[in-house]
Amino acid sequence: PQLINQIAAGEVVERPSSIVKELVENCFDAGANQIVIEIEQGGTRLIKIRDNGCGIEKDDLSLALSRHATSKIASLHDLEQVVSMGFRGEALPSISSVARLTLISRVANVDCAWRVSADGSERDFNPQPDPHPQGTTVDVRDLFYNTPARRKFLKTEKTEFAHIETVVQRLALSRFDTGLTLLHNQKEILTLKPAVTDVQQEQRIAGICGSAFIDNAVKIDFEASGLRLSGWVGLPTFSRSQQDMQFFYVNGRLIRDKLVSHAIKQAYQDVLFQGRHSVFVLYLTLDPALIDVNAHPAKTEVRFREGRLVHDFLFSALHRSLANIRP
Ligand code: ADP
């Protein structure tokens, strides 16, 4: 099973930032509204993520580290309706096959938290008591200590941390109601309070995308045939590269998709003059049955079951909104 976990880890754990993504998604799925992310040495020495979510029952701790033991779906039918960020039950076992992992968790109304650890071949699934408050901490140390070939592919501390920061920003834009703190080598890098009102949400966006973006953006909210597109579209500010300024979420999941890019590009070209770069933070919400989220192990792609419908909806929603900001 360790070999299989390590093979899966090749897909799920590309670098420290992919671990951060998986672990924070788990916090979201647990209903947390406060998440603290501590990183040391670009994540190669330590990635520690604490949340105040529902926690894991003592008896389920070892299961959480076992392959394909997701608590989130139970059947193929569930997979077609999946609303959680995770569903493959691969992240924790994969991470624990290439790093030293400790999982500490406490559910509501119990006396104490419980802790289990796994590192490579050693798996101590005998839970030990721990004073941790309600919620979960996942502590990941010494990434790739047992797979030197993969360790060699890690970049400098600075580069790995930059990837982590990007991932945290993307996650922060997907859940405004969640407070996030990011520390690197004990230094506070990012602190985001839960953002509820429009003003607070725009402050969060300004903090991540720059105020030049939000000052030039229009807020949109468009609904038709069961699809909803909301968010902010703006004119390019050139303060960051074009790629960095395109955030597109489907049911809360950041994705890259050709069909989506095409629809957006068409709308921009139609309304604004040719050659304009598109900058946006957009949220598409639709019936989960209309998408297949299980298209890629890292879950960064989705397949639309009604591609044409989605494309035309996006195009017309953006077309109308962009007409308002024609320069
Ligand atoms: P998946 O998210 O696909 O279910 P993971 O390997 O990421 O698989 O997690 C395995 C299981 O561990 C989850 O299904 C969930 O039950 C539990 N779990 C992991 N992280 C947390 C957390 N932060 N809070 C509560 N439960 C968690």
Ligand code: MG
């Ligand atoms: Mg998960």
